[in-house]
Amino acid sequence: MALNFVKRIFDQFFKDMFASRKDLKLGLYGPPNSGKTTLANKICIDSGFDAKELGSVSALAHETREIQIKEQISLKNKDGRELLFNLVDTPGIATKIDYEEFLKAGMSENKAKKRAREATKGVIDAIKWLDEMDAVLVVLDATQDPYSQVNVTIIGNLQARNIPVLIVANKVDLKRANMKKVQAAFPQYEVIGISAKYGKNVKELYDKVFKLVK
Amino acid sequence: MVTLHFMPYTEIESLSSVGRIRKLLTVAKENKIVLLQGRLKKEEETELIKTTMEEINKEFKGIELAVIHPALSSLSGFQKLKNDLLSGILGDRQGLTIIGPASVVKAIKKDPNKIELLTSERRSRAR
Numbered sequence: 001m002a003l004n005f006v007k008r009i010f011d012q013f014f015k016d017m018f019a020s021r022k023d024l025k026l027g028l029y030g031p032p033n034s035g036k037t038t039l040a041n042k043i044c045i046d047s048g049f050d051a052k053e054l055g056s057v058s059a060l061a062h063e064t065r066e067i068q069i070k071e072q073i074s075l076k077n078k079d080g081r082e083l084l085f086n087l088v089d090t091p092g093i094a095t096k097i098d099y100e101e102f103l104k105a106g107m108s109e110n111k112a113k114k115r116a117r118e119a120t121k122g123v124i125d126a127i128k129w130l131d132e133m134d135a136v137l138v139v140l141d142a143t144q145d146p147y148s149q150v151n152v153t154i155i156g157n158l159q160a161r162n163i164p165v166l167i168v169a170n171k172v173d174l175k176r177a178n179m180k181k182v183q184a185a186f187p188q189y190e191v192i193g194i195s196a197k198y199g200k201n202v203k204e205l206y207d208k209v210f211k212l213v214k
Numbered sequence: 215m216v217t218l219h220f221m222p223y224t225e226i227e228s229l230s231s232v233g234r235i236r237k238l239l240t241v242a243k244e245n246k247i248v249l250l251q252g253r254l255k256k257e258e259e260t261e262l263i264k265t266t267m268e269e270i271n272k273e274f275k276g277i278e279l280a281v282i283h284p285a286l287s288s289l290s291g292f293q294k295l296k297n298d299l300l301s302g303i304l305g306d307r308q309g310l311t312i313i314g315p316a317s318v319v320k321a322i323k324k325d326p327n328k329i330e331l332l333t334s335e336r337r338s339r340a341r
Binding site: 093094095096097098116120121123124127128130145147148149150152153154156157159160 | 256257259260263264266267268270275276277278279280281316322323324325
């Protein structure tokens with residue numbers, strides 16, 4: 001009897017311990033070429049990852065065509081608190097993909113068709129993964145039109161699923177970047193302007209990520 | 215020539231989510247621009263993107279999508295509550311959803327109460 005009681009206590013202890021270690025998934029979502037992988041790479045570098053493990057980036061859209069998961073990312077905020085999470089870098093969500101665009105960029109027909117095929121699958125996978133996220137950074141290109149329906153649809157779906165969202169207006173190092181327009185497009189959300197490429201405001205972003213997932 | 219197909223909300227009202235998406239995509243694949251009264255549910259909008267991706271091939275390159283909705287402009291708290299209640303009961307008939315095949319509509323610009331359709335044919339601009 002006493003043995004059973006002790007066993008139950010131990011079972012509960014281990015169950016709670018593993019429950020509390022549930023891996024937090026932080027997703028990077030957004031349209032193609034908004035800089036999601038550049039930001040993912042910056043976060044990985046700041047977390048001490050090897051440069052060999054980084055995702056490839058390109059000026060050509062749909063460079064990331066598969067879900068990329070970086071496990072056990074560790075970030076520290078200004079107060080020295082540590083946040084452990086899995087970072088999920090997703091392919092850019094688009095409503096159209098035309099292989100001829102890749103042909104114009106100088107790809108062979110076979111490569112262009114393959115890229116288009118993989119990109120369409122990537123969009124489908126990114127949408128399927130929405131439910132798996134615990135929090136999402138919606139990465140937008142601050143030089144582009146923020147009112148694009150893809151942005152509105154992603155954010156609306158995250159809201160409907162009660163997933164915490166932070167809007168990241170990337171590429172603020174460029175002259176054409178318009179932070180005010182991004183803020184005006186999503187007045188009910190917090191927006192932070194960063195340059196993932198040059199690391200501008202990234203520390204402030206980390207502080208906001210802490211608040212987002214707490 | 216650009217063909218606009220107006221679809222009143224009553225045409226999709228009784229359909230399932232899959233049925234609504236199928237109906238909209240069927241018209242878009244006929245190279246027509248769909249003007250749907252009201253809007254789809256948020257989840258249906260994502261399903262529309264997903265289904266579009268599944269159907270992309272040599273002829274069908276995808277769609278351009280835009281929604282103009284009064285929720286985007288500033289409604290008072292009471293008006294918003296009233297809208298949400300009515301939408302929940304009757305479906306969201308307010309606003310306008312535009313779905314154009316990517317081969318016809320090059321881009322849709324929203325700003326946010328004005329919509330510009332940039333069409334591929336003769337690079338004409340309809341407003």
